[in-house]
Amino acid sequence: MECHTTLPAQIESRNGSIALVGHPNVGKSVLFQKMTGQRVIVSNYPGTTVEVTRGSMKSLPDTTLVDTPGVIAFPPHSEDEQVTGRVLLYEPLRAILQVGDAKNLRRTLNLTIQLAEMGVPLVLALNMMDEAHSRGVSLKHDLLSEHLSIPVIPTTAIRSQGIKELNSALMTNRSPNFRLAYPADIENAIAKISTNFSGQQTPISHRSLALLWLSSDPVTEKWLQDNLEAQIYQELISQRQILQLSFVEPLSFVIQGARLDYIEGLFTAVVTDTGGGWRGISTSLGRWATHPFWGWVILAIILYGLYWFVGVFGAGILVGLLEENLFGQVINPWVVEQVSRLVPIPILVDLLVGEYGLWTMGMTYALALILPIVSTFFLAFGVLEDSGYLPRLAALSNRVFQRMGLNGKAVLPMVLRLGCVTMATLTTRVLETKRERLLVIMLLALAIPCSAQLGVVMGILAGVSFSAMLIWSGVVAIVLLAVGWLAARVMPGERTKLLVELPPMRRPVFSNVALKTLARIEWYLKEVVPLFLLGTALLFILDRTGVLNQVIRLGEPLVAGWLGLPPEASAAFLVGFLRRDFGATGLFVMQSEGLLTPIQIVVAMVTITLFVPCLASVLMIAKERNWRTATAKVVLITPLAFIIGGLLYRLLFTIGWGL
Amino acid sequence: MKIREIKCGLCGHRYNPDQHIACQSCPLHSNCNLVCCPACGYQTVDPQGSLLVRLASYLPKFRGPAKNNHNAFEGVSLAEIPPGGQAELVGFADDFPADRKAYLQAYGLVLNHQVQVVQQSPVTVIRLDNIELALENDLARGIRVQLPDVEAP
Numbered sequence: 001m002e003c004h005t006t007l008p009a010q011i012e013s014r015n016g017s018i019a020l021v022g023h024p025n026v027g028k029s030v031l032f033q034k035m036t037g038q039r040v041i042v043s044n045y046p047g048t049t050v051e052v053t054r055g056s057m058k059s060l061p062d063t064t065l066v067d068t069p070g071v072i073a074f075p076p077h078s079e080d081e082q083v084t085g086r087v088l089l090y091e092p093l094r095a096i097l098q099v100g101d102a103k104n105l106r107r108t109l110n111l112t113i114q115l116a117e118m119g120v121p122l123v124l125a126l127n128m129m130d131e132a133h134s135r136g137v138s139l140k141h142d143l144l145s146e147h148l149s150i151p152v153i154p155t156t157a158i159r160s161q162g163i164k165e166l167n168s169a170l171m172t173n174r175s176p177n178f179r180l181a182y183p184a185d186i187e188n189a190i191a192k193i194s195t196n197f198s199g200q201q202t203p204i205s206h207r208s209l210a211l212l213w214l215s216s217d218p219v220t221e222k223w224l225q226d227n228l229e230a231q232i233y234q235e236l237i238s239q240r241q242i243l244q245l246s247f248v249e250p251l252s253f254v255i256q257g258a259r260l261d262y263i264e265g266l267f268t269a270v271v272t273d274t275g276g277g278w279r280g281i282s283t284s285l286g287r288w289a290t291h292p293f294w295g296w297v298i299l300a301i302i303l304y305g306l307y308w309f310v311g312v313f314g315a316g317i318l319v320g321l322l323e324e325n326l327f328g329q330v331i332n333p334w335v336v337e338q339v340s341r342l343v344p345i346p347i348l349v350d351l352l353v354g355e356y357g358l359w360t361m362g363m364t365y366a367l368a369l370i371l372p373i374v375s376t377f378f379l380a381f382g383v384l385e386d387s388g389y390l391p392r393l394a395a396l397s398n399r400v401f402q403r404m405g406l407n408g409k410a411v412l413p414m415v416l417r418l419g420c421v422t423m424a425t426l427t428t429r430v431l432e433t434k435r436e437r438l439l440v441i442m443l444l445a446l447a448i449p450c451s452a453q454l455g456v457v458m459g460i461l462a463g464v465s466f467s468a469m470l471i472w473s474g475v476v477a478i479v480l481l482a483v484g485w486l487a488a489r490v491m492p493g494e495r496t497k498l499l500v501e502l503p504p505m506r507r508p509v510f511s512n513v514a515l516k517t518l519a520r521i522e523w524y525l526k527e528v529v530p531l532f533l534l535g536t537a538l539l540f541i542l543d544r545t546g547v548l549n550q551v552i553r554l555g556e557p558l559v560a561g562w563l564g565l566p567p568e569a570s571a572a573f574l575v576g577f578l579r580r581d582f583g584a585t586g587l588f589v590m591q592s593e594g595l596l597t598p599i600q601i602v603v604a605m606v607t608i609t610l611f612v613p614c615l616a617s618v619l620m621i622a623k624e625r626n627w628r629t630a631t632a633k634v635v636l637i638t639p640l641a642f643i644i645g646g647l648l649y650r651l652l653f654t655i656g657w658g659l
Numbered sequence: 660m661k662i663r664e665i666k667c668g669l670c671g672h673r674y675n676p677d678q679h680i681a682c683q684s685c686p687l688h689s690n691c692n693l694v695c696c697p698a699c700g701y702q703t704v705d706p707q708g709s710l711l712v713r714l715a716s717y718l719p720k721f722r723g724p725a726k727n728n729h730n731a732f733e734g735v736s737l738a739e740i741p742p743g744g745q746a747e748l749v750g751f752a753d754d755f756p757a758d759r760k761a762y763l764q765a766y767g768l769v770l771n772h773q774v775q776v777v778q779q780s781p782v783t784v785i786r787l788d789n790i791e792l793a794l795e796n797d798l799a800r801g802i803r804v805q806l807p808d809v810e811a812p
Contacts, residue, residue, distance in 0.1 A: 073765035077758045103789040106767040135789055250757060253764075260769045278786065290793065292780045395782045395793035407795065408782075432758070497798050498782060499759055501766070502791040 016092030017064035018057070018170060021084060021115065022099035023107060024070025025503050027127045030157040031099055032067040035059070035167070052087060059167035066091065074114050075217035075252065078432050085219035088118065089203050095121040095170055102132035102139060102154065105271050109263045116148055116178040119205030123169045124152045125162065131504065135278075140270045147266055150176045158509065179207070182258045186251070189214060189243045196232050214240060215252035282505040289392040290502070299396065302389070306380055307458055307469060314376030315459020323368040335359055347544075356543055362536035365585045366529045373455030374524050378517040381451070385516075386508035390415060391500050398498045403481065405488025406431075407498035410440050417448040435493035442487060445633050446640075447480040449609050452528065452581035457605050460588050464598045468658070475606050475648060479640075528579065535575040535582050542574075562646040563607060564653070565600050566590070572604075576611050584608050598658030599649065607645030612638050665703055667696035674698075676705050735806070738783060738799035740776040746804035748772050755801040759794075763802075766790060773807055 020028050032038070036055030053067040068087050069080035076082045088096070096115050100108030108126070115122050126132075126141060145152040151169035155162030181187065193210040202209055203223075212220040213236060225233055240251070247254050288294045336353045343349050353360045384390065390412060398408030413428045428437040428444075449457065461469040488495075542548035548571060555570030563569075569587065576583025587604045590596050596604065612618075612634050622630040652658065666673050676694040685691070693702045740746045748770055751760055767787050768774065777784040777791065783799035785792050 072762055075761075077762060101789075104767070106788055107765065107790065110765050110767075132789075137789065252761065253757075256761065256764055260764065264769070273788075286791070287777065290778065290782070290784060292778075295781075391793070395784065398782050398793075398795060408793075497756070497759065497795040499762055499792065499794045499798060502784065502793055504791075 016094045017054070017066050018095045018097055019066045019068055019087050019091065019093050020097050020099060021068055021088070021111070022070060023072060023101065023111065025501065026070070026099050026101045026108075027157045028067055028070065028099045029053075031097075031125065031127065031155070031163075031166075032065060034157055034160055034163050036065050052083060057167075060171070063094065065097075071111070073110055073256075074212060075215050076219065079437075082219055085217065088120075089219055089223045091203075093120055093203070095123065095173060097123050097125060097166070097170060099125045099127050099157075102126040102129045103135050103137045105137075105139065106263055106267050109266060110259065112148060112150075113178070113180060113259050113262065114208075116150060116176045117180065117205065117208040117211065119175050119208060120203075121173050122150045122176050123166065124148070124150055125155045125157075125166055126152060127155045127157050129154045129161070130156045130159070136273060138272045144266070144270045147269075148176065149178050180259065180262055182211075182255060185243060185246050186214065186255060186258075189239060192239060193236060196228065196236065200227075211255060214243070215255055216240075216250075282507075286388070286392065286502065286505045289389060289505070290395045295392070295396040299393070302384070306377075307462065307466075309380050310373060310377045310455050311458030311462035311469075314373045315455055316462055318372035318376065319369055319459060322372055323364070327364050327368040332360060332364065351537070351540055354540070356536055356540040358533055358536050358540075361539070362533040363529070365536075365582065365589075366525075366532045369585050369588065370452050370456065370528065370581060371521070371524075373459060374452050375517065375521055377451040377455050378520045378524075379513065382513035382516045382520075383508050386506065386513055388503045388505045391502050392505075394500050395498070395502065400481070402495070403488075404439065404443075404484030405491070405493075405495050406436055406439060406484070407496055409498060409500055410436065413440050413444065414448050417444045417450070432496040433493060435491055436496060439484065439487055439491060442633070443480060443484055446483055446637055447476050447610060450581060452524070452579075453584050453609065456581055456584040456588050457609060460584075460591050460601055460605060463591065464601050464658075468598060468602050471602050471648075471652070471657070472605050472609070475644065476609055479610060479644060528581075531579050532582055535578045538578075539571060539575060558642060562642065562649075563603055564646075564649040565604055566595055568595070569604060573608070573611065576608055580608055580611055583611065599652045602652065602658070603645050603649045606648055607641050610637065610641035610644060612641070665694065665705070667699060667701055667703065672696055672698040735804055736800045737774070737776070737785070737802040737804050738779065738796050740779075740804065740806075742776055742778045744776050745773055745807050746776065747807050748774065749803040749805050751803065752801035755798075759798060763792075763794075766792060768802075774804075 020032055022028050032053065032055060035057055037058055038053075038055035052069075054064050055067075057063045057065050066087055068084040071081045071084040074085060076085050087093075096118070098108075098112055098115055100112065102108075105126075108124075112122075112124055124144075126139065132139070139154070141152045141154055151172065153162050153165045153169055155166060157163070182190070190207055190210040193213060194206040197206045197209060209220060209224075213224060224236065228236070244251055249257075289298050332353075339353045339359075340349055343352065350357065352358055355361070393415070394408035394411045396408070397411050401408050401410050404410075409431060413431075428440050431437050431440060457472065458469070461472055539548065542551065551574060552567050552570045555573070556567045559565050559570045559573065560567045569590065572583045572586030572590070574583075575586060584605070587596070587601075587608065591601055618630050618634060663675055663677055664673050665676050674697055692705055694705045695702050735746070737746060748768055750770070767790075772787070775786040777786055779796065779799075782793045783796055785794070
């Protein structure tokens with residue numbers, strides 16, 4: 001095996017951006033924040049970044065830093081990994097900054113070698129040095145740098161250690177002179193394939209392009225198809241097929257085998273591991289979280305804690321303080337008085353501060369009722385995300401998702417859906433197959449509420465009893481499982497088996513959780529307040545024109561007759577088309593006015609949870625799929641929600657629950 | 660009819676309980692739920708024979724060895740290493756999914772590399788250097804391992 005021979009100078013001078021590349025969950029996004037000053041969502045689970053984020057570097061203001069989704073190795077296995085492959089081939093790059101986990105050098109080097117072969121100036125940031133030290137891992141980074149002929153900088157990004165050194169290393173802009181020798185047949189093939197690119201300016205070295213082609217990298221295949229004549233491309237295909245005949249294993253494994261041999265030697269030379277890892281409370285917590293019995297106990301404790309913090313504290317105590325005391329006694333009376341005094345037109349006064357007033361209903365719902373609920377939820381959710389619990393939940397719940405033709409990884413978009421439907425839909429890219437992504441998108445639209453709705457539901461049900469909460473969650477879970485089970489049988493295709501990394505359990509950093517909560521609250525205010533105002537204006541117009549009464553009368557057989565709710569609840573379901581949480585808030589107000597019995601509350605909450613996907617969700621499905629699919633989902637889901645709600649009403653009434 | 664196969668708990672011999680000539684000639688055979696290994700004679704419960712065993716198999720603790728969907732290979736699979744045990748990678752089943760194999764190799768699971776098994780239920784959790792990986796039991800059944808050499812004291 002040889003390395004260090006000089007690479008032909010195919011890539012002379014470079015302008016363009018710097019790509020931040022690395023394995024999932026090694027701190028790329030933290031480093032991106034430190035180097036650009038731009039805030040991106042950072043979490044302790046793989047898949048936080050599912051598309052690229054760009055930012056101007058603080059030290060090199062003319063240079064853009066591109067944060068990419070985590071990639072294990074090339075060729076990529078999932079859609080988000082392919083995004084990274086596309087950045088490397090289609091984006092003009094002046095350098096690559098690889099972020100690697102210092103305590104897992106074998107894995108890091110596997111990617112480093114592939115990146116170094118690309119011939120683009122490369123800097124390796126060995127991140128999380130603090131964790132490496134605490135686990136008894138010490139590294140000779142100078143020796144590593146010498147072997148790979150690239151700058152290797154130890155960093156602890158979360159504490160801003162090593163950032164200055166990284167910036168100066170990136171300014172050197174030197175292409176690595178790294179070359180690994182592969183078996184003779186592969187070397188001959190590389191030489192032959194490379195002749196097809198001679199004289200052509202390629203984004204990465206000819207050698208690396210040939211290796212990626214031989215490994216059947218889909219992004220490289222697409223790039224070559226786009227950039228080579230059809231005849232040459234066909235020749236490449238036949239060359240690869242002929243070469244494959246010389247080996248029993250796929251070519252990618254043969255190439256990988258040579259790399260692994262080299263890595264093993266290098267690893268032994270530069271790493272000293274004195275052991276000492278896998279001790280302490282975080283290791284024990286991590287084990288309990290995936291334990292077949294204690295794992296579920298921990299999940300139950302977390303869910304109860306969430307119920308208490310969001311439902312009892314957020315929706316009960318905080319909403320009480322804000323809605324009844326601050327808005328009810330101070331702000332709203334003052335606003336009503338000022339508007340009545342200053343605005344001479346009665347209809348305008350009604351529009352602003354009447355029964356369906358933009359302030360007295362729209363803004364009060366958004367700020368006094370929903371805001372405290374989502375704030376507490378976002379805070380609790382941020383703590384969970386940063387603790388490293390979510391991948392363990394994926395492992396724990398794998399068997400449940402198996403029944404739905406999925407694997408435990410599907411829990412990630414489902415949990416994220418509680419925060420933001422757009423983010424959740426994008427996060428389905430961490431799933432390996434199109435079939436799995438479609439299944440999860442469908443389940444997201446059906447039975448997973450958003451945080452605001454979940455908070456309102458928790459708040460209302462907390463006011464009834466804990467058993468009401470259990471009935472609601474039980475019915476929603478049964479519907480989710482039944483629909484998932486059926487859909488998995490209807491949709492053909494094989495299930496991907498779970499294989500997921502479990503990051504270390506960490507104590508969440510307060511500043512990160514707080515900033516993430518603030519960013520999400522800002523998003524909520526920007527997205528939700530306009531829709532609440534629109535919904536209120538719609539109700540106002542319907543009320544003024546007398547249509548609202550007609551809607552209530554028309555909806556009476558369904559809402560009152562079938563669901564057993566007061567006819568006025570029709571208005572809540574009507575605005576639920578805009579946002580389900582707006583509809584749920586209407587029911588919340590009815591409950592606080594004593595208009596709903598415990599049975600009616602549970603039935604209303606189940607129906608509104610399973611109700612049509614809100615406007616944002618429908619738009620997202622239409623964007624990801626098409627309008628026909630989005631319309632079909634609305635047409636299917638609406639009657640299903642009412643059928644289940646009506647059946648539940650009859651069941652609870654028959655057994656005499658809550659009477 | 661599907662050919663059944665039982666692995667003897669004592670000697671590891673695999674046999675078909677339906678082709679048991681000795682059992683057929685036994686007068687008490689009709690209500691017997693046990694079968695004997697033709698190689699060593701060790702008695703094993705026939706999972707198809709007993710209703711109680713079939714019912715108990717729905718409980719996780721009594722589930723017993725799950726069906727191996729991979730092509731059979733000689734030796735021990737990763738799924739058979741008890742929690743806390745160490746093992747060295749020997750190879751993968753022929754039909755092991757290629758993308759999962761590449762993924763595991765990228766994480767450093769290469770020939771002769773040692774892993775520690777943390778748990779086997781509900782999924783197999785292994786420690787590889789300083790990484791913990793969770794993999795479905797069926798994947799673990801496709802990974803061939805051997806127990807590491809124990810040095811003499």
